[in-house]
Amino acid sequence: MIARWQRSFVFFILLSMAVWLAWQWPQSPVRAVWEALLPLAIYLLVMALQFVLMHLTNRADAAPRARLSQVVAAWGAEVLAGLAVFCWRQPFRHQSLPDWLPAQPTGQRGVVLVHGFMCNRGLWLPWFAPLQAAGHAHVAVNLEPVMGSIDAYADTIEDAVLRVTAATGQAPVLLCHSMGGLAVRAWLRAHQADGRVHRVLTLGTPHGGTWLGRFSRAVNGRQMSLAGDWVVELQRAEPAGRAALFTCWYSNCDNIVFPATTAALAGADNRLVEGVAHVEMAFDPRVVRACLEEIRKG
Numbered sequence: 001m002i003a004r005w006q007r008s009f010v011f012f013i014l015l016s017m018a019v020w021l022a023w024q025w026p027q028s029p030v031r032a033v034w035e036a037l038l039p040l041a042i043y044l045l046v047m048a049l050q051f052v053l054m055h056l057t058n059r060a061d062a063a064p065r066a067r068l069s070q071v072v073a074a075w076g077a078e079v080l081a082g083l084a085v086f087c088w089r090q091p092f093r094h095q096s097l098p099d100w101l102p103a104q105p106t107g108q109r110g111v112v113l114v115h116g117f118m119c120n121r122g123l124w125l126p127w128f129a130p131l132q133a134a135g136h137a138h139v140a141v142n143l144e145p146v147m148g149s150i151d152a153y154a155d156t157i158e159d160a161v162l163r164v165t166a167a168t169g170q171a172p173v174l175l176c177h178s179m180g181g182l183a184v185r186a187w188l189r190a191h192q193a194d195g196r197v198h199r200v201l202t203l204g205t206p207h208g209g210t211w212l213g214r215f216s217r218a219v220n221g222r223q224m225s226l227a228g229d230w231v232v233e234l235q236r237a238e239p240a241g242r243a244a245l246f247t248c249w250y251s252n253c254d255n256i257v258f259p260a261t262t263a264a265l266a267g268a269d270n271r272l273v274e275g276v277a278h279v280e281m282a283f284d285p286r287v288v289r290a291c292l293e294e295i296r297k298g
Contacts, residue, residue, distance in 0.1 A: 002120050002146045006091035013039050044079060050212075050255040051075045051277075057211050058252060061259035063272060066252040070275035074253035078277035085123055085279055094122030099139040101167040106135035109173055109198060110164035111295055113140040114157060116178025116204075117220060123177060126283060136295060137167045143183060147218035150230070153183040154190040161187075161196060171198040173295045177282045178257065179220060181205025181248070182234070189237050194245065201291050202248045203281045207231070208262035226262065243267030247294060249287055251276040 024032035121140035181202030213225035250263030
């Protein structure tokens with residue numbers, strides 16, 4: 001579903017730019033080019049606004065505040081990461097690589113990859129090759145309905161966990177980006193599955209909600225409101241010790257999940273990675289290496 005929406009949006013933007021360029025070119029080629037690039041300018045400005053709000057909000061947070069140079073660098077990296085994910089991998093390439101469940105167990109632990117809000121399995125495409133090279137069976141889920149309740153994703157995650165477990169004979173590691181970490185916590189609550197998972201790794205997950213959640217009209221977006229009813233109730237329902245299953249990466253330059261420490265989880269192994277933006281975190285070399293090491297240690 002989300003792939004179809006994003007594909008239509010990309011085609012609409014490109015067609016609009018082409019029509020405007022052709023229409024205005026005879027009058028002024030230079031002006032035609034600049035005006036045709038207006039959608040890109042809007043994207044850059046919206047992204048910049050997110051970083052400004054993040055940097056201001058993080059003034060009162062316990063995490064070390066990012067330097068201005070880190071914020072600017074993270075903005076540039078996020079611009080590129082966002083274009084790659086939302087304009088290419090997710091709309092056009094999300095089915096280009098299959099899940100990998102080898103016929104014979106490799107002896108390595110398997111991985112379930114769980115994406116975040118307004119995403120699909122295409123987010124994880126760069127992870128497939130290194131996981132398979134290391135012998136890790138893996139399944140990347142698509143969470144639907146796209147704007148439905150986070151609780152509704154539990155059965156999708158359950159199915160993926162069962163498939164990976166059957167292929168490896170071992171409890172899997174769950175690797176989650178953003179909302180995906182909350183979906184896994186909701187799955188643990190619904191299925192009481194603590195004993196069937198080896199480790200949960202979360203990247204930029206709004207465990208305590210996020211400041212931007214207040215503006216969402218989607219059900220799952222509202223559930224991620226900062227200190228909102230849903231995240232508070234989720235925390236209350238969790239047994240003592242469950243958080244010890246989690247390793248949580250969070251950043252002082254996360255432009256979606258802020259204040260920064262809302263991506264940390266009390267009782268978990270929380271790891272600050274400085275100067276990394278939200279989508280970028282899923283591909284940051286430091287984070288990728290650390291996650292692969294955590295998976296390998298299993």
